[in-house]
Amino acid sequence: MAIFDAIRRDQDKPPANAYKRVTRWIRRRLPTGLFARSLLIIIVPILILQTVVAFVFMERHWQTVTQRLSSSVTQEIAAIIDIIETYPHEADYGELVRIVEDNLGMRISVEPGEKLPAPRPKPFFSLLDQTLTSEITRQIGRPFWIDTVGNSRLLEIRIQLEGEILRVFVNRNRAYAANSHIFIVWMVGTSLVLIIMSTLFLRGQIRPILALAQAAESFGKGQKSPEDFSPRGADEVRRAGLAFILMRERIERQMEQRTAMLTGVSHDLRTILTRFKLQLALAGDNPELDNLNKDVEDMQTMLEGYMAFARGEAEEDVGEVLLSDVLEKVAADFTLHGKEMTWKIDGDDRVKVRPNAFARLIGNLASNSRRYAKRLEVDARHSAKWLTVTFDDDGPGIPEEVRDDVFKPFYRLDEARNLDSSGTGLGLAIARDIARSHGGNVTLGDSPLGGLRATVRIPA
Known part of the structure; x- marks a missing residue:
């Protein structure tokens, strides 16, 4: 009825718009999975073919056979009536009854002075009743x-003669194609066998696609792909699986090369910074060198931050983490700095993430609130599919036009934000990088406390 309501609502609208609405309504109710859709592609044509064949069989073959059988029975009854009227017997019809039963397979009786009973109610659907009635009338x-309803094996027919009634009992299968159901049983049974075979075959073809999707999803979340993953199935699926493996190997190799290069660069730069520090230490206490010492420390802090951002904690394995433990550590840090932080968890406390990276993600977002705000509220919601952690503070916030820019590495807001010496412009960049490596993201918005709202959303 819902589809008809949708059609009625669109009667006054252009046909193209109505067509789109109807197709959209149907599309929303169709299965979205590849396995279910493939089954529909196989099952729907089989059902349509069965329906057409059954209709043709019922309408043509079954009706034709029943009509011919009923016509033959009616002809035999007409012959019996003709014999009775041509050769009347004053005593009884014993010899005629014997001949009819032996040669025609019918049982008859002639009842003088009887009348036809009241008509029986017609069955709702009876091809035999309609056909036999038509043939007797004709x-x-x-x-x-x-x-045709009483005894399932026999048909009773009564014909009004001159002053008497002819009663005829004949087997139902003589006037009716009673074995037609065998055809339907064979057709339905064969279709079920074909559907079962198609289902098993499709499961075998869909399984490699699901394995490829699971491997790609695990790799997108920064997790290790299943060890038993290998390209299987049809040639196209094998090619897609092999392309994924090659892509994963190239990405991992690029990450290893980048990490190795940055490790070498870090080692060289640290050597130079260590030499600077040694030379400054040998120079003794000189107020003029204080600024130079501070610049060296800032360079080392920025170098460490850049290295952490470039590594992205990608080599860490996935494990279980208690959200309460991570948030309690952050709350303790707030208390240490004289700030207020409250938190609550809705759902399971355990999450599967990369422990150190996730702790750093939460720590970076909380530290921004600790620097610029006095109060922070953290709301963690862990559902079956997603983990959403919301940070609301009462700080100055970030203008909407630069909220995308603050995720760029080394991007700093204006000096009015009073950045401390530990700020490198990498905190939010690292946070978003970690969230995306888990398959999620970090977004910024307006907080109901008047400051900034940071939302972390990663797959559970």
Whole structure:
């Protein structure tokens, strides 16, 4: 009824718009999985073919066979009536009854002075009743009464003669194609076998695609792909699986090369910075060198931050972490700095993430609030599919036009934000990098406390 309501609502609208609405309504109710859709592609044509074949069989073959059988039975009854009227017997019809039963397989009786009973209610659907009635009316043309509903094996036919009633009992299968259900049983049974075979075959073809999707999803979350993953299935699926493996190897190799290069650069720069520090230490206490010492420390801090951002903690394995433990550590840090932090968890406390990276993600976002705000509220919601952690503070916030820019490495807001010496412009960049390596993201918005709202959303 819902689809008809949708059609009625669109009657006054352009046909193209109505067509789009109807197709959209149907599309929303179709299965979205590849396995279910593939089954529909196989099952729907089979059902349509069965329906057409069954309709043609019922309408043509079954009706034709039943009509011919009923016509033959009616002809035999007409012959019996003709014999009775041509050769009347004053005593009984014993010899005629014997001949009919031996040669025609019918049982008859002639009942003088009887009348036809009241007509029986017609069955809702009976091809035999309709066909036999039509043939008796056409060939015999006398008042009659038939019972096709009573005894399932026999048909009773009564014909009104001159002052008497002819009662005929005949087997149902002589006037009706009673074995037609065998055809339907064979057709349905064969279709079920084909559907079962198709289902098993499709499961075998879909399984490699699901394995490829799981491996790609694990790699997108920064997790290790299943060890038993290997390209299987049809040639196209094998090619897609092999392309994924090659892509994963190239990405991992690029990450290893980048990490190795940055490790070498870090080692060289640290050597130079250590030499600077040694030379400054040997120079003794000189107020003029204080600024130079501070610049060296800032360079080392920025170098460490850049290295951490470039590594991205990608080599860490996935493990279980208690959200409460991570948030309690952050709350303790707030208390140490004289700030207020409250938190709550809705759902399971355990999450599967890369422990150190996740702790750093939470720490970076909380530290921004600790620097610029006095109060922070953290709301963690862990559902079956997503982990969402919301940070609301009462700080100055970030203008909407630069909220995308603050995720760029080394991006700093204006000096009015009073950045401390530990700020490198990498905190939010590292946070978003970690969230995306888990398959999620970090977004910024307005907080109901008047400051900034940071939302972390990663797959559970």
